[in-house]
Amino acid sequence: MARSKPPKNALKTPATARFRVGDRVRVKNLPNLFYTRTQMYVRGVVGTVAACTYQDVIPEDEAFNRDGRIEQYYIVRFRQKDLWPEYQFDNDTVQTESPERWLEPVDN
Amino acid sequence: MSHTHKPGNDGAEERHAAAMVEEITDFEVLEIAVRELAIEHGLFTADDHRRFTEWTESVGPAAGSRLVAKAWIDQAFKARVMQDAVKACKEIGIDWSEPTGFGTPSDYMNLRVLEDTPTLHHVIVCTLCSCYPRPLLGMSPEWYRTTNYRRRLVRWPRQVLAEFGLILPPEVEVRIEDSNQKCRFMVLPVRPEGTENWTEKQLAEIVTRDCMIGVALPRRGRTADVHPVHKARRPVQGSAHSGEAAHERKE
Numbered sequence: 001m002a003r004s005k006p007p008k009n010a011l012k013t014p015a016t017a018r019f020r021v022g023d024r025v026r027v028k029n030l031p032n033l034f035y036t037r038t039q040m041y042v043r044g045v046v047g048t049v050a051a052c053t054y055q056d057v058i059p060e061d062e063a064f065n066r067d068g069r070i071e072q073y074y075i076v077r078f079r080q081k082d083l084w085p086e087y088q089f090d091n092d093t094v095q096t097e098s099p100e101r102w103l104e105p106v107d108n
Numbered sequence: 109m110s111h112t113h114k115p116g117n118d119g120a121e122e123r124h125a126a127a128m129v130e131e132i133t134d135f136e137v138l139e140i141a142v143r144e145l146a147i148e149h150g151l152f153t154a155d156d157h158r159r160f161t162e163w164t165e166s167v168g169p170a171a172g173s174r175l176v177a178k179a180w181i182d183q184a185f186k187a188r189v190m191q192d193a194v195k196a197c198k199e200i201g202i203d204w205s206e207p208t209g210f211g212t213p214s215d216y217m218n219l220r221v222l223e224d225t226p227t228l229h230h231v232i233v234c235t236l237c238s239c240y241p242r243p244l245l246g247m248s249p250e251w252y253r254t255t256n257y258r259r260r261l262v263r264w265p266r267q268v269l270a271e272f273g274l275i276l277p278p279e280v281e282v283r284i285e286d287s288n289q290k291c292r293f294m295v296l297p298v299r300p301e302g303t304e305n306w307t308e309k310q311l312a313e314i315v316t317r318d319c320m321i322g323v324a325l326p327r328r329g330r331t332a333d334v335h336p337v338h339k340a341r342r343p344v345q346g347s348a349h350s351g352e353a354a355h356e357r358k359e
Contacts, residue, residue: 037236037288037289038288039235039236039286039288041235041262041263051220053218053220053289053290053291054218054290054291056290059289073289073290073291075291077283080265084263089266089278089282091278091279091280091281091282092265092266092281092282092283092284093281093282093283093284094262094283094284094285094286095283095284095285095286096235096286096288096289097286097287097288097289097290097291098289099289
């Protein structure tokens, strides 16, 4: 259940964070090995970093209760029209969260 | 319902109460096994467990309503909520590191409050399971955990909102927040017009659970503690339990 030391809200971008708020990123389309929380509906889609949230164990390790690799997490904002081509409302968005390993930079 | 009565040869028909739905999941079996072991080993008693379950299932969204009402009235508090929501929760009596009061921290400690504006409307969902800011809002509603809501809110948000009776103009940005990792989210709705001189308590009353999920907007006169009553269309005449009498009792 609860981890012994839950991470506190990280409000400033840590020195090790690769991306910053406003950066364009693409969600990698990696194979699912055993466990992930990176949803299929955002794979390969370009979004914008909306927040650098905290650093924590990646789900791929945490699922097996190991002392896993710790990474920066990001909330990424996607345009609905980029996720579903026939989506009708220009302004609508979706935000999901990902650890850094799932994101790659996109040249503007 | 699937149970059919088949008379046995010896006339001793097996009788049992058949469940109408799927019996029990593997995870439920696992929970029962672990719980019974814990009771056998004296970690807690069956009554302790029942009392905890009773408590956890009775936690409602009142704390979230208080947070919203206070943020509407107190701009400095709102700024603290947006800066560090977990810390700001302590000001309304919610400690995420110990919400139960006996050493059971919330499993996730990253709360972010999503502030609506006249042109931006947030809705929360967990497409993976049912992640929800429980210390503030209590247990999630059953529909929140259904695959129907989880799949379709991301794909067809405006249609799903319309099914809840919420139709937003196209110029308003609908922003779905998928709490698929360790952040937990709550919506801070726009304060409705006509509530300018209201007290914090009055304001908290109109901030219902669904307003903080984002499937409804707070409105004057619509509060969580007044239950809607459907009056009988054709009440039985002359009955002591006529629709009129029943209606009066409920009011």
